[in-house]
Amino acid sequence: MKYLLTSGGVTNPSIHAALVRLLGKPISECAALCVPTALWGHAMCGPASVRGFIAAEPGSQHLSGLGWASLGVLELTALPTVPAERWVPWVRAADVLLVDGGDATYLCHWMRESGLAALLPSLTETVWVGVSAGSMVLTPRIGDYFVEWPSAPDDRTLGVVDFAIFPHLNAFPTNTPAHAERWAADIGVPAYAIDEETAIAVVDGAVEVVSEGTWTKLR
Numbered sequence: 001m002k003y004l005l006t007s008g009g010v011t012n013p014s015i016h017a018a019l020v021r022l023l024g025k026p027i028s029e030c031a032a033l034c035v036p037t038a039l040w041g042h043a044m045c046g047p048a049s050v051r052g053f054i055a056a057e058p059g060s061q062h063l064s065g066l067g068w069a070s071l072g073v074l075e076l077t078a079l080p081t082v083p084a085e086r087w088v089p090w091v092r093a094a095d096v097l098l099v100d101g102g103d104a105t106y107l108c109h110w111m112r113e114s115g116l117a118a119l120l121p122s123l124t125e126t127v128w129v130g131v132s133a134g135s136m137v138l139t140p141r142i143g144d145y146f147v148e149w150p151s152a153p154d155d156r157t158l159g160v161v162d163f164a165i166f167p168h169l170n171a172f173p174t175n176t177p178a179h180a181e182r183w184a185a186d187i188g189v190p191a192y193a194i195d196e197e198t199a200i201a202v203v204d205g206a207v208e209v210v211s212e213g214t215w216t217k218l219r
Helices: 011-022 048-053 076-081 084-093 106-115 116-121 177-185
Strands: 002-006 031-035 070-073 098-099 128-132 164-166 191-194 197-204 206-211 215-218
Touching: 002 011, 011 206, 031 084, 070 164, 076 106, 084 116, 106 116, 116 215, 164 177, 177 191, 191 197, 191 206
Parallel strands: 002 128, 031 070, 031 098, 098 128, 164 191
Antiparallel strands: 002 197, 191 215, 197 206
């Protein structure tokens, strides 16, 4: 799989160009599946957040609102009740998975329960575009600082990539460089702090930072 891990989505021309390179064709020719699951796990998100993402409302212009040829919905909490022979072809037919933010531990749980996590290695040409928790879920740990789901056993996530991500750098009073430094001190793996104008592209283990904003490697 090819990964474009962002804090705020496809927010500038550089990230847009990186996405098109990963897709290998224009966005307008690509079929996308929206994965809203992480939103349910965060106390600040709810039905309106999910609606806005799926309907490509103005707040989602940097993800679902990019002009895809088609948009579908893949709700991971439903997949354990759907035969794999039905939903796996839906995923394989998609060019891109658009994975929104929320709580990364909740998303991690449902990725495992649904079977999507086990499917990822076989999706060699599919692109994963993550926003916030949709990016962090692929890292080894997110740190207790970002765990919002009360049922999370710990802060561990999927470990698809070998680095951690501190998103929304300077976007909130609690996401300053000083906060990021304290978070990184206990994370135990290489880590990046990225703002809304930054993405990390990962293809075959090669990591490239794409930015028109502010980012730093913390470890």
